[in-house]
Amino acid sequence: MKRKPSKASTRARAALTSIPGGPDGRRMLWINLIDKTGSGLWFAVTALYFVVVAGLSTGQAGLLLGLGGAVGIAGAPVAGQLTDRLPLTRVLLAVQLLRGASSLLLLFAHGFWQLLALVAVGSFAERAASVLTKLFAARVAGADRARYQAVQRTVVNVGYTIGGLGASAALAVGSTAVYRGLLLGDALSFVLVAALVARCAEPPSASRTVTGRTAAGAPLTADPTVSPSNPWRDRGYLGYAALDSAMFLYGCAISVGMPLWIITRTTAPHGLAAAIFVVNTVIVVAFQVRLSRHGSTPRVAADSLRRVAVWFLVSGAATAAAVLHARWAATAAILAAAIAFTVVEMIQSAISWELSVALAPDDAQGSYVGVHGLAQSTSRCVGPLLMTSVVIAAGPIGWIALGAALAAAALLQRRMVLQRLGRADALRQQPGKSPLSVPAVTVSEQ
Incomplete structure (x- = not known):
């Protein structure tokens, strides 16, 4: 007699099979x-x-x-x-x-x-x-x-x-x-x-496809005379990546800035310096999938940058407010800031993932995404020095200025992305044009 699968195992299998890829x-x-x-x-x-x-x-x-x-x-x-x-x-x-x-x-x-x-x-x-x-x-x-x-x-x-x-x-x-x-x-x-x-x-990779087939089944051969796009000559993509590098400073704010701020400038318990990492991890595990909707399409991702800007302002203001003398008020401000920075992390990571791929031409997707990878690397190198020498040194106004600057970066990036998407839509109306990494054919490596 066959054993009937439990509801839990059925749900687990359904969750696994629903994962894309x-x-x-x-x-x-x-x-x-x-x-x-x-x-x-x-x-x-x-x-x-x-x-x-x-x-x-x-x-x-x-x-x-x-x-x-x-x-x-x-x-x-x-x-x-x-x-x-x-x-x-x-x-x-x-x-x-x-x-x-x-x-x-x-x-x-x-x-x-x-x-x-x-x-x-x-x-x-x-x-x-x-x-x-x-x-x-x-x-x-x-x-x-x-x-x-x-x-x-x-x-x-x-x-x-x-x-x-x-x-x-x-x-x-x-x-x-x-x-x-x-x-x-x-x-x-x-x-x-x-x-x-x-x-x-x-x-499958459009940039490495030797042969493939169109949606109608006709054979497709790569044109060897066409040079792939070069991300280092694409000022629009480089500008987008540079603004992403600025926004990735939320990582250093959580890992470097806030712990030092707690210990040196606030009356909050020093144990909060470690607790904010727990708060960050728990929230990401609980809500990251739900907030992935903010990166569901390039246009949705671009529009979601307005929310990122608001959360950046809240993050900076809440961290600055932690200088309040009352211990409970400082603790509440730090927790609010940790939550706000984590919300920024979840939404901005979904946006960055989508746009870094979608804004790349499909003939050089790897090169473009590789250049975008410099954004987070650069932020990690510059961020600690910026946090210690500028933001924390300036006191509460430093955190407010950081939040405002990153909010401005998010809004500027939104404008740049929408302009690029608009030009891409116009180009797509022309026969044979596919400016972004939206596959136009079904391809297979042979």
């Missing part, structure tokens, strides 16, 4: 979960490892991470350009193996320069993997990429949480062997991820 889309979610769990183990102890295990001074450790991160910025555009010429899954496989190798070799490296070389390689590969994963998701999910991105961000946050909790438990022991064990766990996660990537099929 099919089997490879679901496999990529597992890849992200494993990847970020391993990264969570390592990120929590990175600086401590270089001081406690590798024997560097705190100044050397900071310089090591700064220089390594600067080299890593190149990973995004290089990976994007490669995917317009090589199969995406092969490039992603190579990058994941490179991440695993650099992490394993860190266990045996000695001295500042050996460590710097490996950190730089790992940072380069990490930024490259981020862009490649985004491109893979965009290609397998197609028109449902906004919803897929939301599910993926939820999985990423769960992975970081699992890894962070594991690292916290391990740090209770605090021995050298524990630090090495966490680094080894991170390295092995990349090996497992590489094995899963090797099982993924190559998603």
Whole structure:
């Protein structure tokens, strides 16, 4: 007698089958979960490892991470350009193996320069993997990429949480062997991820299609005389990416600015500096998928930038209000600011995901998205210095000015995007024109 499946298992299967992208889309979610769990183990102890295990001074450790991160910025555009010429899954496989190798070799490296070389390689590969994963998701999910991105961000946050909790438990022991064990766990996660990537099929790509078929079934051959678009000569896309770089400062505001603000300028409990990360993670896991509707189409994404502008203003004002002397008022203001910045993160990430792909010509999607990847990398490098030397140094007015500046960036970006979409609509009316990455034919690699 067959056992009737439970309602819970039926709902779970329905949820899995409803994820865009099919089997490879679901496999990529597992890849992200494993990847970020391993990264969570390592990120929590990175600086401590270089001081406690590798024997560097705190100044050397900071310089090591700064220089390594600067080299890593190149990973995004290089990976994007490669995917317009090589199969995406092969490039992603190579990058994941490179991440695993650099992490394993860190266990045996000695001295500042050996460590710097490996950190730089790992940072380069990490930024490259981020862009490649985004491109893979965009290609397998197609028109449902906004919803897929939301599910993926939820999985990423769960992975970081699992890894962070594991690292916290391990740090209770605090021995050298524990630090090495966490680094080894991170390295092995990349090996497992590489094995899963090797099982993924190559998603269709207009920029690499040799032959294909039109919707009517007629054969299509690529024109070798047509040069692909160049993102470095596309001032409109570069302007869009630059404004995204500014808006990505919300990440540094949460991770660097607010914790230092709590400790140095407010009467709020110092424990809130850690609590805001919990608030951020819980809210993202609970609401990211629901808020993916703000990136459902390019025009919806552009219009949603007005909401982002409002939330930026609220975030800056609430953080500034935390200087109120009453402890309860300062605590309430910090929590309100953490929630507001998290709402910005959820909406803006959905918008950025959609527009970075949709505004890219389909003959150079990888190169364009790779250039866009510089936005977040640049923000990560500039953000900490901006937060400490400008925003916090200026006091409450610094946070209000930050919120106003980022709100202005969101509104300016909305105007630029709508103008670009308008020109694209006009071009699309002309025969043979497809200016944005909206596939005009059904393609297949042969």
